[in-house]
Amino acid sequence: MESQTQAPAQSAEFDVIVIGGGAVGENAADRAVQGGLSVVVVEAELVGGECSYWACIPSKVLLRSPQALRSAQAVPGAAEAVTGTLDVEAILDRRDSFTSGWKDDGQAKWLDGAGISLIRGQGRLTGPKQVTVTAEDGSQTQLTARHAVTLATGSAAAIAPIEGLAEARPWTSREATSAHAIPKSLAIIGGGVVAAEMASAYASLGAEVTVLARSGLLGGMEPFAGELVGKALEEQGVTLRLNTTPERVSRSDEGVRIEVSEGEDVLAQEVLAATGRSPRTGDLGLESVGLEPGTWIETDDTMQVPGFDWLYAVGDVTHRALLTHQGKYQARAAGDVIVARAKGAAVQDQPWGAHVATADHAAVPQVTFTEPEVASVGLTAAAAREAGYTIRVVDYELGDVAGTALKSQPHPGTARMVVDEDRKVILGMTFVGSEVSELLQAATIAVTAEVPLDRLWHAVPAFPTVNEVWLRLLETYGRPV
Ligand SMILES: Cc1cc2nc3c(=O)[nH]c(=O)nc-3n(C[C@H](O)[C@H](O)[C@H](O)COP(=O)(O)OP(=O)(O)OC[C@H]3O[C@@H](n4cnc5c(N)ncnc54)[C@H](O)[C@@H]3O)c2cc1C
Numbered sequence: 001m002e003s004q005t006q007a008p009a010q011s012a013e014f015d016v017i018v019i020g021g022g023a024v025g026e027n028a029a030d031r032a033v034q035g036g037l038s039v040v041v042v043e044a045e046l047v048g049g050e051c052s053y054w055a056c057i058p059s060k061v062l063l064r065s066p067q068a069l070r071s072a073q074a075v076p077g078a079a080e081a082v083t084g085t086l087d088v089e090a091i092l093d094r095r096d097s098f099t100s101g102w103k104d105d106g107q108a109k110w111l112d113g114a115g116i117s118l119i120r121g122q123g124r125l126t127g128p129k130q131v132t133v134t135a136e137d138g139s140q141t142q143l144t145a146r147h148a149v150t151l152a153t154g155s156a157a158a159i160a161p162i163e164g165l166a167e168a169r170p171w172t173s174r175e176a177t178s179a180h181a182i183p184k185s186l187a188i189i190g191g192g193v194v195a196a197e198m199a200s201a202y203a204s205l206g207a208e209v210t211v212l213a214r215s216g217l218l219g220g221m222e223p224f225a226g227e228l229v230g231k232a233l234e235e236q237g238v239t240l241r242l243n244t245t246p247e248r249v250s251r252s253d254e255g256v257r258i259e260v261s262e263g264e265d266v267l268a269q270e271v272l273a274a275t276g277r278s279p280r281t282g283d284l285g286l287e288s289v290g291l292e293p294g295t296w297i298e299t300d301d302t303m304q305v306p307g308f309d310w311l312y313a314v315g316d317v318t319h320r321a322l323l324t325h326q327g328k329y330q331a332r333a334a335g336d337v338i339v340a341r342a343k344g345a346a347v348q349d350q351p352w353g354a355h356v357a358t359a360d361h362a363a364v365p366q367v368t369f370t371e372p373e374v375a376s377v378g379l380t381a382a383a384a385r386e387a388g389y390t391i392r393v394v395d396y397e398l399g400d401v402a403g404t405a406l407k408s409q410p411h412p413g414t415a416r417m418v419v420d421e422d423r424k425v426i427l428g429m430t431f432v433g434s435e436v437s438e439l440l441q442a443a444t445i446a447v448t449a450e451v452p453l454d455r456l457w458h459a460v461p462a463f464p465t466v467n468e469v470w471l472r473l474l475e476t477y478g479r480p481v
């Protein structure tokens, strides 16, 4: 017998229902509202999602103070003025202020100001254009969409199926970004972006860090990225155990023990599972419309789910590019195309049209905020070759650029340009070096707009800036005539 009586279900109708109020869902909702549609966002936790509270923002706050200190220490004259050490409490306080103490009043207020309705609770599809929202108190709201339902439910940390790992109560990115004390020692399983950034942060904040990676660091990027970041992490005191497979994990009063394929066990106070992401689609009612729960959601380039004229997905849940900015780009396309289709207006779904996320395939920018930073866009040399391009690779040492020397960076680094030899355009760029993230947008424009190399010779970088590396790369390539 049911011990609780549930409140009677409420019902409401909107033009668009967005399930998931992360940064991406918020953007999809905003575009549709700006196009004149009525929109409700359904959010189960905090409006603002992973990025605001447990991912991009808190992780970058933890990394920024150590970066600022290292930069100052690398410049003679300023270095002498740096006489103290990092104030860990102040860094954690700053992190807490950026996450608003894990309260979403500000973001909920933004939704309200933008004219977007908010219903809190777990959203589940119950049929075509039908969503049931179950609030924490068990009460339910039945929602009907006149035009579209957009899934923006994001992703959660995937804990690798290593024996004992799940039972050992590992940290995920959530605990690593929200911790209020720095453990004495931290073992990190994984060699991807989360592992590299958190290794840099926690080593800087005083933990003894060991990284256990099955192969190298930052797979999928240009090989020199993982090599330079790995070398710098070791200089920061991180123990790197590369080409090492964790086989068994156990927790006792001593902490966490990790038995590995090669060499000695690792003992640490905490273990961070930085082993990728899984889609938040397990409890979304996908089965009610014939989709499989627990899978990533496939879309076309207008972000519509194939076979459904009313269903869209954006952001991490699509597995197209697990990055906030790229998800928001998809959300702008989806929000706008939903408006166009609702109004019977022309849909611009040709590549690079207003209603498609074409850049997901060829021009995704990403920054790994380690010391040195890794900033990349487009194809790596290996990916370009695999895609069948005839390429030429041009490398240039950032330390040989006057602007970098003047700045006196702790890790000057390297830049790489991958050129499509048939069309003489840039397919990909990678910068590895201190504070190179701000170089990335010029590369993203060059790759996205397919600016011919001979025209790039007329884009003159100011002297003496680090951007002069563009000129050096062009000179090294040779002027096309
Ligand atoms: C440690 C870390 C650092 C990162 N740093 C960066 C970075 O520097 N730059 C960058 O671009 N990317 C970064 N990322 C990736 C970035 O966090 C994600 O790409 C981004 O959060 C995806 O946004 P989203 O809106 O698609 O999903 P999410 O942010 O996950 O939001 C989804 C929302 O949906 C809600 N939800 C889920 N299911 C339901 C349901 N059934 N009903 C109602 N609500 C539901 C969730 O509560 C959540 O609020 C980082 C990731 C991690 C883990």
Ligand SMILES: NC(=O)c1ccc[n+]([C@@H]2O[C@H](COP(=O)([O-])OP(=O)(O)OC[C@H]3O[C@@H](n4cnc5c(N)ncnc54)[C@H](O)[C@@H]3O)[C@@H](O)[C@H]2O)c1
Residues within 6 Å of the ligand: 160, 161, 162, 189, 190, 191, 192, 193, 194, 195, 197, 213, 214, 215, 219, 245, 246, 274, 275, 276, 277, 321, 322, 323, 366, 367, 368, 369
């Ligand atoms: N600065 C940023 O933009 C930023 C920062 C952090 C995360 N992110 C995003 O979040 C996503 C998730 O990051 P991530 O680092 O968790 O994932 P990832 O896919 O980058 O790396 C996962 C790592 O876990 C390892 N791994 C997987 N299964 C394993 C197993 N069974 N045993 C041992 N190792 C295993 C992989 O070899 C890999 O090194 C990324 O795709 C990234 O786009 C972005």
